[in-house]
Amino acid sequence: MSASKKHEITIIYGDGIGPEVVTSTRTLIDAACPNIVWETAEAGAEVFKKGIASGVPQETIDSLNRTRVALKGPLETPVGFGEKSANVTLRKLFETFANIRPVREFPGVPTRFSGAGIDMVIVRENVEDLYAGIEHMQTPDVAQCIKLITAKGCEKIMRTAFEFARSEGRKSVACATKANIMKKTEGLVKSTFERIAKEYPDIESWHIIIDNCAHQLAKKPEQFDVIVTTNMNGDIISDLGSGLIGGLGFAPGANIGHDVAIFEAVHGSAPKYAGKDTINPTAMILSGVMMLRHIGEFEAADKIENALLYTLESGVHPRDVVTDTPPVGTKAFTDAILKNFGKKPVNWKTRERTPMKVPARPATTAINKVEKRETIGLDVFVEFDGTAAEIGPKVEAACKGTGFKLKIVSNRGTVVYPLTGTSPDVVNQWRCRLYLEQPVVEPAMAQVNGLLESIEGQGLRWMHIEKLCKFDGVESFTKAQGEN
Secondary structure, eight states, X not given: XXXXXXXXXXXXXXXXXXXXXXXXXXXXXXXXXXXXXXXXXXXXXXXXXXXXXXXXXHHHHHHHHHHOEEEEOOOOOOTTSOSSOHHHHHXXXXXXXXXXXXXXXXXXXXXXXXXXXXXXXXXXXXXXXXXXOOEEEEETTEEEEOOBOOXXXXXXXXXXXXXXXXXXXXXXXXXXXXXTTOTTHHHHHHXXXXXXXXXXXXXXXXXXXXXXXHHHHHHOGGGOSEEEEOHHHHHHHXXXXXXXXXXXXXXXXXXXXXXXXXXXXXXXXXXXXXXXXXXXXXXXXXXXXXXXXXXXXHHHHHHHHHHHHHHHHTTOOOTTSOSSSOOOOHHHHHHHHHHTTXXXXXXXXXXXXXXXXOOOOOSSSOOSOOSOEEEEXXXXXXXXXXXXXXXXXHHHHHHTTTTEEEEEEEETTEEEXXXXXXXXXXXXXXXXXXXEEEEESSOOHHHHHHHHHHHHHTTOEEEEEEEEEEETTEEOSOOOBTOO
């Protein structure tokens, strides 16, 4: 990239320790890549205090729409005001669907895994799954969170994982899911991975159950190269990964979208350390290094990364590295890195990198086309304070004359009616699985309304319904535990 090319970057200093680590990072970037033009913007705690419930003002949105790239410090969601996390708001507004978190052993940073050769990247889907935040209180006793997994989201994150692997010359991608239990949601992740993997024959691909993945990360982390997974799983195992290499102070991150990319450290705002010049800026610095590579400034990125690693290797380290030598403060550590520009660490294998190809935005909202749809019934969720023996006959009575018949009643996912002879504990939310006497493409609204009115007539309060469909002859729902 030509040194004369200007890059406009939105910079958000953030809350707590944010201004310190972002200032450290900016100092190094300005020295290595003077053609950055910074545009300062706000988000987080101070914005919440101004009465902006999202924590993200329009001016910041406008800035990112112009620059398309942001370097962002950690943001705080204060208790007592503000609704959603400002971090999540930014990710969702700009559809930064991929969260990329490198996990690599550092020279001069002793851990229990020192010498193991840990060098992996966790690629986490970033905008859906349980983190879509779609929640309801079904009854005063029962909360529901909808796990939203989409074919489009799965395609994008899988392609990102393989493209990132190629950009860093990595050899394998492992997909971590819980598809053995959540066969539709996590199963969609797994099947999409297996389909997309065929387009990358140069990269080894394999599937692993997420709990075994966590086990293997603690047992033999060096076996992994790239791990791609869902939002919540990725959030958990990426923090696990940072624990293997020295902590969150060494955990950089990138949020990549079709149009906008936001670079931030994985750690939080740590307000109790704010302004004390003691915090480790490494995670934020390496996030800045990822940003430089994203905009094509590979030489500047390498200069900063090599100087940082040389500094650590030489024994100069921040507070969260425990060695025989005393730590230095945030500013002193930054100054030491500046002085070491041009130097390279001995115990670090440099990767040859190329620009990552960001997957194209799919042209349609529907990915998987089907030729035949069929509705065979409904799941009706109801509130009832009683027993399985009481609710079953009520539902059967409600179905009479409606064109529906009761198959099973389940409670917390387990069949409780017809009575099974077992006695699982129950709560006041019940799922009534009702089959149509005659399957149709779409049941008439009058028929559905008549059913719901009949259910209410039995003293059962319904909360929501789910259609039981077949797509091209395949059932689109799972069975309850104990359902045949």
